[in-house]
Amino acid sequence: MLDAAPALSALADPLRLRAVRLLAREELQVREIQRILGAGQSRVSNHLAVLRHAGLVETRRANGTERYAATGDGLSLWTSVAAAVADKAFSADDERLKDVLDERLAALPEGGFDAVAGEWDRFQGPFYSAGVREAALLRLLPRGLRVADVGCGTGLLTLALAAVAGTVEAVDASDRMVRLAREKLRRAGAANVTVRRARAEKLPFEDGALDAVFAFHLLRHLVRPADAVGEFGRVVKPGGRVVLVELEPHGVRALRAATGSRHLGLPRETVRAALRRGGFANARFASLAPYRVPSGSGEVALATYIVDAVRESAHGHKEIA
Secondary structure, three states, X not given: OOOHHHHXXXXXXXXXXXXXXXXXXOOEOHXXXXXXXXXXXXXXXXXXXXXXXXXXXXXEEEOOEEEEEXXXXXXXXXXXXXXXXOOOHXXXXXXXXXXXXXXXXXXXXXXXXXHHHHHHHXXXXXXXXXXXXXXXHHOOOOOOOEEEEEOOOOOHHHHHHHOOOOEEEEEEOOHHHHHHHHHHHHHHOXXXXXXXXXXXXXXXXXXXXXXXXXXXXXXXXXXXXXHHHHHHHHHXXXXXXXXXXXXXXOOOOHHHHHHOOOOOOOOHHHHHHHXXXXXXXXXXXXXXXXXXXXXXXXEEEEEEEEEEEEEEOOOOOEOOO
16 A cells, blocks of 8 residues: 555655656656656756655566656656646646657667557557547548438537538437537538428438438327338338437436426337338447436436338349449
């Protein structure tokens, strides 16, 4: 167990505080710590000895290189005080740390990626953020698609669809939602979007006019969700797709009052059956991260799923878009 008195005493020195902050983030060699802190080797070594004695840092050896890192106790202590600690040197430390890590990678000999494979996620993670991955995957979509966002609300999903589809038809049964969505999309300059008022059970499109229909968190608000799914089947062309997001069945009745839900979630089999009757095949379900909503006892997690399916041809055979 960490002895709090010497540990806190060790952190009282500004240079040691900066060192622990760095080592809570990265494993560093002594020369790298020297460079970041702008201090001589003997001074840095003495401070590291104090931190080791206090149980805040330790040495680790990998691939013939010795590096310092925060211990579990050191990391916990730093995490507990970090929000209350400020030092004008921190920003410069961060810049020099980035330089050190960049140069460490650049200095790898040919074939040296094996040496850092275990740390690669930490080094490269920021370059593979969710936004980057999504942007790359969206390039797989054919260009010029005509899609609908049914139950568009204020246009949150509509904006994302506008960036990748040729034409987006956004519909909602609420006059106010339609007005808000139109204003949001106007401000965003989304010229390829049309927003209109319409019910999901009676869409203003010709048969087979759309490449895809998206309906996020819509079906549980309808008295007869299957009627809307049947309408999706009418307006989606053979080989086109429907993509739905819904809540699993739950018992949070307060959500019905707050959002006007007709159903406390929808069972997957209910949605699967509606898709089948609507002319869709190959339904694929996957769980999404749960939604956390306030409840009388604090917070409750609502399980969520996404499903996509392919519109079959008139002869019952699905076509590939």
